[in-house]
Amino acid sequence: MSTSPKPLLQRQTVTAMVAEYIAAKIIGGDYPGGHQIRQEAIAAELGVSRIPVREALLQLEAEGLVVIRTHRGAVVSDLSADDAIDLFDARLLLEPFLVKKAIARMSNQDIANAERALQDYEAAIARGDPKELSRLNWAFHTALLEPSMRPRSMAVLQTLYSSADRYLRLQIEPLKAQTKALQEHRDIFEAYRLRDAVETSRLLKKHVADAAEEIVSQLKRGEAAG
Amino acid sequence: MSTSPKPLLQRQTVTAMVAEYIAAKIIGGDYPGGHQIRQEAIAAELGVSRIPVREALLQLEAEGLVVIRTHRGAVVSDLSADDAIDLFDARLLLEPFLVKKAIARMSNQDIANAERALQDYEAAIARGDPKELSRLNWAFHTALLEPSMRPRSMAVLQTLYSSADRYLRLQIEPLKAQTKALQEHRDIFEAYRLRDAVETSRLLKKHVADAAEEIVSQLKRGEAAG
DNA sequence: GAATGAAATATTGGATACGATCGCCCGATA
DNA sequence: TATCGGGCGATCGTATCCAATATTTCATTC
Numbered sequence A, B: 001m002s003t004s005p006k007p008l009l010q011r012q013t014v015t016a017m018v019a020e021y022i023a024a025k026i027i028g029g030d031y032p033g034g035h036q037i038r039q040e041a042i043a044a045e046l047g048v049s050r051i052p053v054r055e056a057l058l059q060l061e062a063e064g065l066v067v068i069r070t071h072r073g074a075v076v077s078d079l080s081a082d083d084a085i086d087l088f089d090a091r092l093l094l095e096p097f098l099v100k101k102a103i104a105r106m107s108n109q110d111i112a113n114a115e116r117a118l119q120d121y122e123a124a125i126a127r128g129d130p131k132e133l134s135r136l137n138w139a140f141h142t143a144l145l146e147p148s149m150r151p152r153s154m155a156v157l158q159t160l161y162s163s164a165d166r167y168l169r170l171q172i173e174p175l176k177a178q179t180k181a182l183q184e185h186r187d188i189f190e191a192y193r194l195r196d197a198v199e200t201s202r203l204l205k206k207h208v209a210d211a212a213e214e215i216v217s218q219l220k221r222g223e224a225a226g
Numbered sequence C: 001g002a003a004t005g006a007a008a009t010a011t012t013g014g015a016t017a018c019g020a021t022c023g024c025c026c027g028a029t030a
Numbered sequence D: 001t002a003t004c005g006g007g008c009g010a011t012c013g014t015a016t017c018c019a020a021t022a023t024t025t026c027a028t029t030c
Helices: A012-030 A039-046 A051-062 A082-103 A110-127 A130-148 A151-168 A174-193 A198-223 B014-030 B038-047 B048-063 B081-105 B108-127 B132-149 B153-167 B175-192 B198-224
Strands: A067-070 A075-076 B065-067 B073-076
Touching: A012 A039, A012 A151, A039 A051, A039 A075, A051 A067, A051 A075, A067 A110, A067 B014, A082 A130, A082 A198, A082 B014, A082 B073, A082 B081, A082 B153, A082 B198, A110 A130, A110 A174, A110 A198, A130 A151, A151 A198, A151 B081, A151 B153, A174 A198, A174 B132, A198 B108, A198 B132, B014 B038, B014 B048, B014 B132, B014 B153, B038 B048, B048 B065, B081 B108, B081 B132, B081 B153, B132 B175, B153 B175
Parallel strands: none
Antiparallel strands: A067 A075, B065 B073
């Protein structure tokens, strides 16, 4: 099953394109926390009307990337150590749990999918495009968890991840973090391949916890420094 | 703080009203799973244009109450035993965790708030209005968890809960479930008041697990029967 | 000079209007 | 008779336009 869930000829809607555009700006740091997003400005920038912009902003609000206040527009949500803790703690609960459920149900095809995702991530490190790396990193996590057949939990994680991504992009030494992540991914996959649920869950938890630790401590240094 | 979180002079937006209206229909079971929601029909029903209806539907999609497909409109999401398991497992991870964090930070005022929520729920059982009971049940859970200061996790739970509510409304013997819940709420609050994080977490977990068990077994009976 | 209050402006929320897509019906063809 | 293709109505996606709200500017008063 699920060889490639993405339709090849996607009938893309303007709203979806706008949402992707703004999300990329936020995640990439072009729109920092606190930045006011003006509907008219985005609309003009992309040559569309304000309607799809508003609908895109509603979706981004649900993802936690912006905060919308009535008659006052959308503002990019702030990053903070507290928020990162909130976010990563939720991931730390969900991901290790889901990977156990996934292993209990997964087919050999699912294992092959995860392996492929691992290889894609590895191959991308050399190229070093942060957006691409982020996508493939998340693709690996998704591949591990997808066989759990928990669409609702996966949707929650999807939204958590897009915010987590903002923090990952702030890292001072991305290459170092990526290399560390790659090795951890390899270890996780090895346990996964052997269907060792307990070990996979443990390694995945540590993987996420280490990344969280790194990010939170960096943020706290930044907040202390002002 | 927070005696009455609803602003007295509510500057309610049409979109919010429409979202509330449709959500109530779905949660109350008036719109069952699979029901097609026509933008024009809702708009005419409420005497508004399609714009706020569309925006409301986007919010409901983020809450998991409807599924929107491009050019094909919104459909009320289906209920199933698998979905209920997905949903309640996520709650089972998050709530016991958050209540521990809450106890570590809570003030006496927070305890008083929880006690008030408990009393409100108790008082409402006699009246038996399901919508009101559902609201107060959730208010109690929220009061317990709110001091954790985890807005992101709370937002996730909020969306999970609105779907969980659909299942709760299906229960065959609501009064029995509510009475059981009330006793459990009392026990949870007692441990909470004493700041016993481990015991509160344990009781809360069991409270949610029991409700989940009841709902899932009922659903499975229904699915088996066809 | 700071505070108050009333226009003027900027921006969002919502309504109307139009073009595009989907689904169904029905006839043509093999 | 079953399948394919075209037209038609229903519905959605988006643009344009108007109304309501928020913010800024600026004169006035103490």
